[in-house]
Amino acid sequence: MSDSKMLLCFLICFVIDTKGVFGVDGDEVKSVSVTEGESVTLHTDVTHIQRLDQIVWMFGPQEKRIAEIYKGYIDLFNSNMIFGDRLKLDSQTGSLTITNITITDSGLYKLQIISDRGNSDKRFDVTVFARLSVPVIIRNSSQCSSSSERSSASTCVLLCSVMNVTRVSLSWYKGNSLLSNISVSDLNIRLSLPLEVEYQDTNTYRCVVNNPITNLTQHLDINGLCQPCSVSVELYSRWKRVTPSMVYALMGVTAVALLVYYVRSKQEPKKNTGLIHTFFLRYL
Incomplete structure (x- = not known):
């Protein structure tokens, strides 16, 4: 075998051995999604850290050091200013756990492993989603406000809403068929989606709010919400005037x-x- 082939074989074997030891890929960016308030662990995929290995965790575009293991000692680099006491490091594997995670913890986390056997990096793109609440369905209160609207209306207008949401979709379904939906990426806004149905409609409808990791459903009670405007409603409307x-x-x-x-x-x-x-x- 020629010297060049032997050198190539050596380099390939070294790369394979390095990945086998550290279990990380320098070009890999792993996406992680988690709900606000929960805990998440970013794994090094290392089974056991050697005493002379150095594990460094960094956060944000400026790659600020937040945690480190070196020669068996754990150090949290002034993490109290960012994470408080919510960081945990596994002394055996170097994996990083963030407890009670918040929206502001979203971002890029970088893992760097330094050893006499070689260096390796790994990145985690963490997205924290706000906790969702069940959608609320109400009837449009203006539908019985005037005689002209009351005499011509043969349908019931409904509104499905969710409060203080971020990066979610809100959808109306008829059975399993999607009727309409709306998405939002802004922070902490109210999201609403209307639906118009016949008073005597016997189909099943549901309103669903979802993000990439959670979905919540509210079923529509047509008989309970969609009643034709009655004489009592008319008298009440007149009395208010x-x-x-x-x-x-x-x-x-x-x-x-x-x-x-x-x-x-x-x-x-x-x-x-x-x-x-x-x-x-x-x-x-």
């Missing part, structure tokens, strides 16, 4: 009418023996 001055005027007219009736009843007592006459004679 009555002003205090109108009420006072009505009370004044009623009082004058009762006073006139009372005066006349005093003048003709034999012809007025009704309940109102008896009331005034007894209590006034």
